[in-house]
Amino acid sequence: MVDITISGLSKSFGRVNVFDGLDLEVKDRTYVCLLGPSGCGKSTLMRIISGLDSADRGEIRFDGKNVDNLTCAQRDVGMAFQNYALYPHLTVEGNLRFPLQAPMQKGRWTQQEMRARIGEIADLLQITPLLHRTINQLSGGQQQRVSLGRSLIRHPKVLLLDEPVTHLDARLRYAMRSELKRIHNVMETTTIHVTHDQQEALAMADLLVIMREGRIDQAAPAMEVYGDPATSFVASFLGDPPRSLLEVELGETSGAPVARINGVELKLSGKLGAVANAAPGRNAILALPARAFTAAQADEPGAVLDGTVRAHEMIEGAQRIVLDVSGQKVNLHSSAIRHVVIGDRLRVFAEASDGMLFEGATGLRLSAN
Ligand SMILES: Nc1ncnc2c1ncn2[C@@H]1O[C@H](COP(=O)(O)OP(=O)(O)OP(=O)(O)O)[C@@H](O)[C@H]1O
């Protein structure tokens, strides 16, 4: 149970500048999910919060107290990381016992209490039959559960989970999600959970943090991030299939606001229209959900974009098609299945009413006022 304040954090590895002036505030007991593309700096941030690595500049405070010079143990942080970091020569039980016997913990638990805790955690993670095996006799998913168990066993103040469930099969991963939330509700540990899986993040997070190239694009409740993205990157990162981003020019035709793309005009109404009226001639990014596009007949008139099929697949009775429209990627999702092959030309209606507009140069959300 601790507030975490990260301010002005900078870190480079040689010439690789991972982040430069990163700020993040996490309130006591929050379950944070940290989501972002590979290489954006998630693990580096987790290692610095844990005390395994140090920042070049900036500071981290737990409940207002600077922890920069404290070790992981002194910070009272539990960690389960991507590469497990288990002791391969010890048994599962030995690995779970290890944090309870660390010098900082000396005398805190009796042998009997340690056995009880190990039993409890092993039950929770369904690894009781594995307690006497050594780590190198386990599958990747089993090792991941041991790693998770080891991070939880001391009931730490802060729990840092770096893709803790990626190696589990879908069913176990799903079960583990609700276990993690249940454990969080019971222990009320401030938790930061890195994941690649947006469904997981949307389902679990009290605070969803979207990171890109070492910057935080948005940190807000999950539904707000999903429904009200702050940048075009966030808009295109979430959603399944993700929203499509179209580079458009805002303008008006016969007094009505429009977005122009490849000589095609998409009508903008309501709030979007007001945004366009406020910024005529501006280059913008229009983010559209997959349902905004429907296939058109070859010679149909209207707001029809011409594209080339780049990829297609079937998902649960529907068809996904990725279309290239003059170098811009458009994601379609339709239950009306059509036969397509890669390279086919396809024409689609685009309907902008569910869209969002972002500034072309910065990617920041545009609003009418
Ligand atoms: N020890 C290191 N030495 C040099 N570069 C590093 C080191 N650790 C990380 N990096 C670089 O820092 C950047 C951020 O890496 P990091 O591991 O934090 O990414 P990530 O967001 O966790 O990615 P992933 O989702 O693939 O795990 C990457 O460009 C990576 O190559």
Ligand SMILES: [Mg+2]
């Ligand atoms: Mg990582």
